[in-house]
Amino acid sequence: MLRLARQLRIRGVIGMNRRNIHYIGRYNDRRLYPLVDDKLKTKLLAQEHDIATLVLLGTIRSQFEVRHVTQLVSQQDGFVIKPAKGGGGKGILVVERQEPGAYIKPSGRIIHRDGLERHVSNILSGLYSLGGSPDAAIIEELILFDERFESYTHEGVPDIRVIVFRGYPVMAMMRLSTAASDGKANLHQGAVGVGLDIATGRAVGGVQFDRPVSRHPDTDCPLADLEVPQWEELLLQTAACYELTGLGYLGTDIVLDRRHGPMLLELNARPGLTIQIANGRGLREALDLIERQPAGAPAAERVAFSRRYLAAS
């Protein structure tokens, strides 16, 4: 056991305690948390900084507005309802298409108008928000993700998580939803994480339930063939999120839309550590290197630095 701990330390794997004390505690000013904990705020902020985000169909802030939810989505075939302050993918409802009186989820399950309204009502009363505080519901356009990822996902939208440390992208991973994760791209619910080389956006390894995998469990596609297009553009967007929020240790979630390219989905001030398993290496080395860099470099320079010095091999 001690040998394993030493091995991990040599490999530069960081644990939750170290992440909390040395990175989140030191680089993330608690004052700034609301910027990322409230997705609505993040979205508005991103628009100010010209970072692409999903089209907002509407927000619902009070119970008496709940009835209007069907009106807000009537023009749209598919849409997503999510809590503004939700965490861990909780409370996200995806509707792929609608028929009169019926909303069809990607799994094929149908929910009706009352189910939709109840979901929004639950969101408003704080069921999914951190600490149970009253919340707002955000309704967004459905993402049309890049068809190149079609064979790598089960129902859900694959997204790309990039850890950005002091503005430098340090590690990246694509999250693919599976049958086990119920179409959600959440790792602890069973989504597959695929480590991506920060230099190229090519896959370096996969992980599901904290254990390495090499093929997508549902579609059986080899994960090693995965490659993310528009990689430079994507990294630039993640790096800009540092200026956006001021948070030093940040998890950025990006989706690739087939029409608009990389779009910021959400930000996370407490990004998880499974990305290390997906990439087959610890974060420590990269974080130590970035810690020695002087502050103030522009985003493009930071991305270039990361692509040059933090490459997988």
Place this chain on the structure above:
Amino acid sequence: MSRISLYVMVAVFLIAGLSLTLYRHIELQVPWTPGETRQVWHVEGLVSFEAHGDPVKVSLALPDNPGGFRLLSEHTASPGYGLHYVDTEVGRRAEWTIRQATGRQQIYYSVQFLVDDGSQTRAATPALPDTVVWEHPLGTSAQQVIDAARERSADAFSFTRELARRFTDEPAGDENIRLLMSRFDTPELLVRLLHQAGIAARLEHGLILEDGRRRQVLEPWVGVFDGDQRLLLNPRTGKTGQPDNLLLWEAGGSPVLEVQGGTESRITYSMLRRDEPAAVAAQTDLEAGGVMGFSIHSLPLEEQALFKNILLIPIGALVVVILRVLVGIKTSGTFMPVLIALAFMQTTLLTGLIAFLLIVSTGLMIRSYLSHLNLLLVARVSAVIITVILIISAYSLLAYRLGFNEGLVITFFPMIILSWTIERMSILWEEEGAREVFIQGGGSLLTAVLAFLAMDHPVVQHLTFNFLGLQLILMALILLLGNYSGYRLLELRRFSPLGHSRD
């Protein structure tokens, strides 16, 4: 740097906590384990006298730091009398006063002593009188006795022994001694002779403690001083040294009992020995005050009982911190397990576990029905609270009807906390499936059981209750754990693919 100030703080807490704890152990004799017993003597003095309708003033010398004993508490019973405690140069006195009293009067003074070998008397050396006056023939006899004893001794103490031997071994054989003893009591005579020889000495009054004795009286002893040293001489046997069971009631050379306005005054003592658990001995420890002796025991008994539980909560918190920071167990609600553990302490572990599982599983079933009703959150949780109360009532009634009195203890569970637990677990079930519910529920129960085992341990209870300093030590430990940036035990398993991948 914040790290340095953290370590400074930890050090301050540790040092303060340790010194408070050690002080209570060493100075106040509070033992480390609850099983130890301490001898406590209950001594009751009965002052009685005849009053004749005049104002009465009774002054009684009180024991003041008698060597070998520590005063725990004292009480008086003296109907109608005013009472003052007076500190004089030669010791503490109690003074009872009344404007008018007639007939037989009785005043009780009872005191509890803890046998404490470490406690030293701090009697001051008395001053030597300028001259010792003898009546005509006695002066010569006294001088001859002194000269004879001085010849066969080397210093003050050996002189004392030599002198005492002459009075106790063969008093009839020496004409001088016979003459002296015909005019004086031996103890007083010895003090006079010692003064004549230039040795500081005084009469002291002590009580021999024997379990269950009544109507005992004080006996005179002779204290002899040589510089800082003090020798206690038994004038009846000539032996020196203080017996263990001798309680020096009055050691300042002043009269034990003075009664103005009364006659035939006397004081008799009865005594009782009890072997009390050390914790009880500590509890009656009211006199040991001061900042360092700061103790919960100065509160009324009812509040003490409350604090007994409150002071255990940090232990539970420490268990939670260890399990979460060092092991990495997931719990549902950070400190919910501590509250469950507190409930277990009222119910005992097994009945508590059964009751908990019954309530939560029934609650989950009913909650799953409630989720179909599409209620607002606060209303739903309130409904769950009422459901929990109904479940508890139903089980209590059922258990009572079936003859299990344990069923009634179910009411000790914190109902609001249980309701939130049910609510959270139910949401967890809907969102992440039963597996996560069992992981978090199991983690919570495991944490609760471990916290219970720690908090229920008699030694832990004894220590937290009797050593407030321990709270500071716990604080320091938790601060240190809050600074631990190494791996959690379960993370080793989680990250193990990274440890082996390139082997």
